[in-house]
Amino acid sequence: MDILVIISQALLYVCFSILAGSFLLLLIPSNYRPDVKIPKYLLLISTILLPIFAFAPVLDITLFITPRLGLFESLTIVLTTYTVGNAWCFTLICSVLLIFVIALTRSNEQRMSAFIGIVLTFGLILTVAWSSHAGAMIPLKGIINHFIHLTAISIWVGVVLVVGWCAINHNNWLPFLSWFSKVAIGCLTATAISGVLLTNVLVDGYIDSWTVSYGQGLLVKHLFLIPLIFYALFNGLIVKYLISRDDTFNPIPWIRLEGFILFTIFTITAIFTQQSPPHGSNVTNDAVSPLFRLFHDGIIDSGSTLDFVVNINIVFFFFLFLLLLGLIILSIYKKASIIIPFLLSCFMVVSIYVMLMISVVIR
Template structure:
């Protein structure tokens, strides 16, 4: 079940992005976007898929209490008394109405209404809302909605557009929209992060799998920004050359975004540092570097100092070189190479930062 939850969360991000992207594009005139052929059955699958994938963490909690009180009683209790269970009930109702609205081809405004309610329900059942209810719901809902608008439109236009017409007009409005979404994503992301974990504990948080997965997520956002800048530049090129097709670069950005989704999905299954239950420190050996690099649980309190070494500086320098190669790829290489360089940047920068850390067990 622990392996299934990240897959379900990943699917949830993807389904909702496709749904939100398709609804947003309905508000855009045909002259401001390329011709898009997004199959209606896929939209219906996404609407039902949201119900299924959001039930997986609920089922995991039910199975946790199954041996104690029995499945039926555990299911009733979890669904009716916990935020994650109640949130799933709301999601199910709203998703069914959304499915009917799409199936019957009703108003785009009604579709937008149901999808916003689904995202609010997801914010309600989020971990951050259990820490600070009002701030948590608002920040998580806004964060998720901005991600879904930006990434959803990007995914659909990249993979389901069937013409090169109106690319200049599309990029003309999508580029500023993406900038606004990214600003909101960063702002709400900081609120979410600092609600769960104090800013002063960010570095020490790397001693836990949660902290390191959060670091990987933050690192993976850097090449996304680079791709977004490149794709913004493509607006000018598409304006100059009417037959220029920027879809391959948009697809490359989508691939890196899938990595961000994966790290976020895994992050949702891990316990924040303040929830770590440490055993008696006197009976536990200090972690090895293999434990550290493989992100295994460290069973003793750890304090971390940032002390770069020659190896870590070399790795960070190589990571910056990979970032530069992404930019060079725009002029001289295929976006496939740029995607590969983006993945290499994430890995080498992560290793460089890990090798820059000095661990001090707190006894």
């Protein structure tokens, strides 16, 4: 069941991104973006799947209490008394409204329906934030921060995915970059600030949380921000220079690569959000992450703290990181398939992760 919930949450974020990115692009005048062909069925499928994917946590809780109360009564209790069930009911209502908006839209009403659609999409994101860990722990602050975090990343990912896979040309790419670069910077800033605030809500100490699976997920997610920022800068600065010198240069594969990194971050987020956030006395030796155990087999309890040391192994992995970064730049220069820089980016993240893990000591 845990695997089902993880997959459903990752795909839920993708659906949010497709909807947010599509509606935003439809609101932008055509001379400020490449020509995009967004199939109506893509929007309908994304909207229909939203309540299905969002139902996975509800089903998980329902099946947990079913042996005591029976399936129907358990489902009724979860939907009417649990926050995750209440939030899902609103998710279903907003999804139905959005389906009608998309289905009834005519070609000459796209901008108006896009405005309504993006408002409903933000409403759907709010229902997910309402049922989040942060929303349960500190209702108002947690919900607001989670909403900002998920909205910002959905807009950024959405535009990247829709342009990367639905653009039929790269016309008006420089005008597109002129506004999207600012949007991406704003989304990154909002994501970073809300992420820090969420981390402060969910964990007692960021570095100490690395001992458990939730903290490991946070760390890996944050490490993937390194190649993400690199490709975002490449698409925003280097591509602009290349297009200004060569009108035939096709930037779409490179924005697809940025989308791959963003989807990887989504998947990691879906995995670690299903773990319980660590809080002081909750951290026991049995709760230590198997990943952390690969590097440290000492006894860990609620009183344990993590510190850092420097040794020759750390220097080796740091130079490995620089080598992989150089190979990524070389693969871009040689116009290699985007799979190669993507795999090199994953190896680069692994090298930084190992470097951090071997530098940690338990106090």
